[in-house]
Amino acid sequence: MIKRALLSVSDKAGLADLARALHDLGIELISTGGTASAIAAAGLPVKSVSDITGFPECLDGRVKTLHPRIHGGILAIRDNAEHMNKLAELEIETIDLIVINLYPFKATIQKPGVSFEECIENIDIGGPSMLRAAAKNHNDVTVLTDPSDYERVIDEIKTNGDTTQETRFYLARKVFEQTAAYDALIASYFLRQSPAAIAGLPHQLTVTYDKVSELRYGENPHQRATFYQESLPAVGSLTQAKQLSGKELSYNNIADTDSAIALLKEFTEPTVVAIKHANPCGVGSADDLLSAWRKAYEADNVSIYGGIVALNRPVTLEVAEEMKPVFLEVIVAPSYDNDALELLSSKKNLRLLELPEVAQPMAEGSIMLKQVYGGLLIQDQDTTVLNSDEIGIPTVAKPDEVMQADLVFAMKVVKHVKSNAIVLVKDQQTVGIGPGQPNRITSAQIAIKNAGEKAAGSILGSDAFFPFADTVEAAAEAGIAAIIQPGGSIRDQESIEACDKHGITMLMTGIRHFRH
Numbered sequence: 237m238i239k240r241a242l243l244s245v246s247d248k249a250g251l252a253d254l255a256r257a258l259h260d261l262g263i264e265l266i267s268t269g270g271t272a273s274a275i276a277a278a279g280l281p282v283k284s285v286s287d288i289t290g291f292p293e294c295l296d297g298r299v300k301t302l303h304p305r306i307h308g309g310i311l312a313i314r315d316n317a318e319h320m321n322k323l324a325e326l327e328i329e330t331i332d333l334i335v336i337n338l339y340p341f342k343a344t345i346q347k348p349g350v351s352f353e354e355c356i357e358n359i360d361i362g363g364p365s366m367l368r369a370a371a372k373n374h375n376d377v378t379v380l381t382d383p384s385d386y387e388r389v390i391d392e393i394k395t396n397g398d399t400t401q402e403t404r405f406y407l408a409r410k411v412f413e414q415t416a417a418y419d420a421l422i423a424s425y426f427l428r429q430s431p432a433a434i435a436g437l438p439h440q441l442t443v444t445y446d447k448v449s450e451l452r453y454g455e456n457p458h459q460r461a462t463f464y465q466e467s468l469p470a471v472g473s474l475t476q477a478k479q480l481s482g483k484e485l486s487y488n489n490i491a492d493t494d495s496a497i498a499l500l501k502e503f504t505e506p507t508v509v510a511i512k513h514a515n516p517c518g519v520g521s522a523d524d525l526l527s528a529w530r531k532a533y534e535a536d537n538v539s540i541y542g543g544i545v546a547l548n549r550p551v552t553l554e555v556a557e558e559m560k561p562v563f564l565e566v567i568v569a570p571s572y573d574n575d576a577l578e579l580l581s582s583k584k585n586l587r588l589l590e591l592p593e594v595a596q597p598m599a600e601g602s603i604m605l606k607q608v609y610g611g612l613l614i615q616d617q618d619t620t621v622l623n624s625d626e627i628g629i630p631t632v633a634k635p636d637e638v639m640q641a642d643l644v645f646a647m648k649v650v651k652h653v654k655s656n657a658i659v660l661v662k663d664q665q666t667v668g669i670g671p672g673q674p675n676r677i678t679s680a681q682i683a684i685k686n687a688g689e690k691a692a693g694s695i696l697g698s699d700a701f702f703p704f705a706d707t708v709e710a711a712a713e714a715g716i717a718a719i720i721q722p723g724g725s726i727r728d729q730e731s732i733e734a735c736d737k738h739g740i741t742m743l744m745t746g747i748r749h750f751r752h
Contacts, residue, residue, distance in 0.1 A: 241333035252278040301362040334370040374408035420444035472593035482587030496546035502648040508532035521664040531665040548595035626746035646697025651749035657699040701725040705734040712738035
């Protein structure tokens, strides 16, 4: 039976109603500080923790509940005679219900200009201790951290005088999830505040993510899936997008849209990116968005069917009118003109996402996580495209000014294509893409085949070096004008000689862009 409850909350939503319901059920209320004041202001009797402990709150409120009369009342096992005899001997009464939510550490560290000292003061100590104690002893103690669970608990107490074992276990699980996430966020904050001399990934990595939504299924219908976001969401990430219309996003929609956004962030000029199955199928840049859309669409008007499109300028009616006839799964853009939104929203299954910072570069120091069975790989995001100090031009033929823009464009795209990756580019437009083959020559052959006649005079970009000169020979046969690749093969000289034989310009960047 629940006879005594301790309430201490930062988020006071629903507090007065909960306290009143508990009081009406004959449950004694114990509380601290501002929570006690709020309960008293609601006209309800409440006993302070200091009255229970016989010890005043001190150290600016840092010490309130850390006392045997509190933790003994929570942790005692009710059907353990030795425990209960000890409580009687020490004159400690049991506490059967704990209602706590923690100091707002997350909200504090997100405040502009917040000091380190203020952040430290918003690290809760007593709260997690009581939550963990109550969750550990969930056979006898009910623990509430979430206002959305208040009604369920009150209903059960009204019916049974207590909560069910099933409910107590569920609430205990939520506690350990919350306290783990709380501590992980604090650890992450300390890591970011660490001096450069001791910075780096920790020996034990704990990450915390918040649920965004349950998904209908994963990559395939027989797989379960859920979408989570970083506890401190990254600006310009998909998790920050607002869905304006269309069906809910699927697992594959989310994965592909994330790929589209990542590639779009490489560009500052008006650009449109089309993605299919995590690979670009069309990318176009131009002086205006309509021209960029036409380039992206015409790059591969077959593969774009059922694809994802990302744009880095507001979508106008003119652009929307050309996009509407094309079957697309998702469009993400910084904004939509009203008439464009109305037109595209008429396609009920088309998901329209608004993300104002869609083109904002990834934050410095961003990392990538990749799960492997039983483990996790972590690396820096690949935010580099080229380093001008490392570029070499070992061929006789040198690039002209027109080529230079396309050479950079090719490397921006190829670093977002699954390895082995080959991309053909002409006039700021992809004309052929060969992704993810076990050998580079096959990727080149796919890109050249897809480009058709457009291969002639194009730029070829490769994410890694050429192990043999066969890719150069295929490029020459297709009429490709220039090649950009990292270099570094023991057979680089063979590729250089093949380029010179065919009059092809080749740049070696010294930077590989594998994407697995």
